[in-house]
Amino acid sequence: MTGTAVELCPGAFHLRGFLPIETQQAVFRHCVALMDGPVPAYVPIVRGGGRMHVRMLCLGRHWNGKLYRYEPSRTDFDGLAVPPIPDDFRALARKMAAAAGMALEPDVCILNHYGADGRMGLHQDKDESPASLAAGLPVVSLSLGDTARFLFGGVRRRDPVESLGLESGDAFVFGGPARLRYHGVSRILPGTAPAVLGIQGRLNLTFRQYDT
Numbered sequence: 001m002t003g004t005a006v007e008l009c010p011g012a013f014h015l016r017g018f019l020p021i022e023t024q025q026a027v028f029r030h031c032v033a034l035m036d037g038p039v040p041a042y043v044p045i046v047r048g049g050g051r052m053h054v055r056m057l058c059l060g061r062h063w064n065g066k067l068y069r070y071e072p073s074r075t076d077f078d079g080l081a082v083p084p085i086p087d088d089f090r091a092l093a094r095k096m097a098a099a100a101g102m103a104l105e106p107d108v109c110i111l112n113h114y115g116a117d118g119r120m121g122l123h124q125d126k127d128e129s130p131a132s133l134a135a136g137l138p139v140v141s142l143s144l145g146d147t148a149r150f151l152f153g154g155v156r157r158r159d160p161v162e163s164l165g166l167e168s169g170d171a172f173v174f175g176g177p178a179r180l181r182y183h184g185v186s187r188i189l190p191g192t193a194p195a196v197l198g199i200q201g202r203l204n205l206t207f208r209q210y211d212t
């Protein structure tokens with residue numbers, strides 16, 4: 001693992017160039033096999049009836065977008081049981097957290113595929129257990145493929161928002177005092193993925209720890 005860590009604010013770290021390209025290729029292939037596998041990725045419909053602008057697959061626990069809570073099977077979609085998080089993904093998440101000086105034993109991994117018009121509105125990640133949130137256990141994310149315009153704000157929706165580019169191989173970690181900061185993806189920059197990956201769009205893996 002390589003790269004430089006930039007601390008945006010206490011508890012939030014952008015680890016640029018964290019994952020070497022060979023490892024990006026391996027992780028990407030593994031994600032494609034999972035997302036096109038027997039428990040496939042799908043486009044969630046959230047509370048209020050809106051369709052998300054990503055294809056999603058949850059590992060470890062399923063995030064139910066209608067109820068905003070985690071569950072062992074996809075009761076808001078096809079009822080299938082959630083696949084486990086592969087051991088190599090869990091090890092990778094631990095390393096990303098450690099590079100930011102934090103510890104994480106992930107029991108949730110969400111794979112999001114963004115097409116050219118993919119995006120995700122500003123939100124807080126607050127569906128993990130109260131103990132996990134109180135402990136400030138981090139959210140750890142890895143970006144693969146096209147660069148994303150990532151928005152990172154404060155703990156109130158109206159707080160000022162910073163925009164940064166998350167490139168293929170970058171990690172982003174926010175925990176401790178930054179754990180409940182608003183964040184989102186305003187757009188994808190098509191055609192910016194490393195050609196060798198052969199990826200259309202962007203894939204993001206986020207890891208969280210529900211149980212403490």
Ligand SMILES: O=C(O)CCC(=O)C(=O)O
Nearest residue numbers: 125141183184185204206
């Ligand atoms: O794709 C990203 O970088 C952010 C994903 C995200 O905000 C989430 O899964 O909650």
